[in-house]
Amino acid sequence: MSDEAGFLTSRLEEAIGWARKYSIFQYPFVTACCGMEYMATACSHYDVDRFGAGLPRFSPRQADVLFVVGTISHKMLPVLKRIYDQMADPKWVVSFGVCTCTGGFYDNYATVMGIDTVIPVDVYIPGCPPRPEYVLDGLLKLQAKIQAQHLSGHRSAPEPRPEFRP
Amino acid sequence: MNAPAMIQAVSERFPAAVKTSHMYRGDATVVLRRESLLGVARVLKEDPAFEMNFLMDLTAVDYSCFGKKSSPAFFSSSGVMVSPSPVIPDADPWPGPTGPERFVVVYHLYSLPLKHRLRLEVPVEEADAEVDSLTSIWGGANWLEREVWDMFGIRFRAHPNLIRILMYEEFAGHPLRKDYPVNKRQPLIGPVN
Numbered sequence: 001m002s003d004e005a006g007f008l009t010s011r012l013e014e015a016i017g018w019a020r021k022y023s024i025f026q027y028p029f030v031t032a033c034c035g036m037e038y039m040a041t042a043c044s045h046y047d048v049d050r051f052g053a054g055l056p057r058f059s060p061r062q063a064d065v066l067f068v069v070g071t072i073s074h075k076m077l078p079v080l081k082r083i084y085d086q087m088a089d090p091k092w093v094v095s096f097g098v099c100t101c102t103g104g105f106y107d108n109y110a111t112v113m114g115i116d117t118v119i120p121v122d123v124y125i126p127g128c129p130p131r132p133e134y135v136l137d138g139l140l141k142l143q144a145k146i147q148a149q150h151l152s153g154h155r156s157a158p159e160p161r162p163e164f165r166p
Numbered sequence: 167m168n169a170p171a172m173i174q175a176v177s178e179r180f181p182a183a184v185k186t187s188h189m190y191r192g193d194a195t196v197v198l199r200r201e202s203l204l205g206v207a208r209v210l211k212e213d214p215a216f217e218m219n220f221l222m223d224l225t226a227v228d229y230s231c232f233g234k235k236s237s238p239a240f241f242s243s244s245g246v247m248v249s250p251s252p253v254i255p256d257a258d259p260w261p262g263p264t265g266p267e268r269f270v271v272v273y274h275l276y277s278l279p280l281k282h283r284l285r286l287e288v289p290v291e292e293a294d295a296e297v298d299s300l301t302s303i304w305g306g307a308n309w310l311e312r313e314v315w316d317m318f319g320i321r322f323r324a325h326p327n328l329i330r331i332l333m334y335e336e337f338a339g340h341p342l343r344k345d346y347p348v349n350k351r352q353p354l355i356g357p358v359n
Contacts, residue, residue: 118356
């Protein structure tokens, strides 16, 4: 062995992005039946821990990624907004299931037509409920997005929602 | 007690309270006058011949659009005509709404020791949408009556805590009334969508 110290060259941004994307602490905001698929994804058969996201935190202060899992009603929406506001930057939001993406098959007095009307969403995982493979695919897309982000945690603004025209 | 015997027993016991009665597919229904509900319910729970110790469900129906809209649906809960399946034998056809009253409050009773059941219906006018609360007889009526108040706007006299249970306090109106606009949204925060 040589006496020279080994070293590794990298750009700091990439290193931080790499560290962030493999240490996702998620906050599961589970309200409905999608929670079953979320649990299936988290358990050993699909094993979300392979991607470094195996440690849910039930405090928004300690979480990086808000998983909104299940139908959000108008009564629940202020709570979701407060949870989002309580999370420290950098933070991301995953919309899990069609109800959180668009309202799903609900179109009534009680249900919010997509959480992106109130909080920005990074990854949409549609499905009613989505299969665990789909969830893992969404997680990988989120990791790619985290990796690509600037060091400061700044991210490009979410795409504006297209106008609904019946 | 089977359904015909149940109807007969209730009608004989409360001749002044029972407006009409019918059976639909083996289930007994008794339509009561509003003012006699509380007394009848107490006897049904405490009399050893009935012993209805379980209030299974308490809900309401808004008949204001019933039969006034047509629908291609075979069976619909949206206030349209319902045609029973011709496949199922229908010895006791449902007679339809009992009267001109807009609302009907429905109580489903079951006796755990005697294993028989009975449905009570109480027609209620829109202008005076109020019935007696059954919380003093079945404690489980508390939240069910709050739900009926929330969804239909029917008040329950002497209810200990008649506030909304599903919708938020800021919500205006009663969403399961047929005249609540189907597209009306009342978000607490965020855009109306």
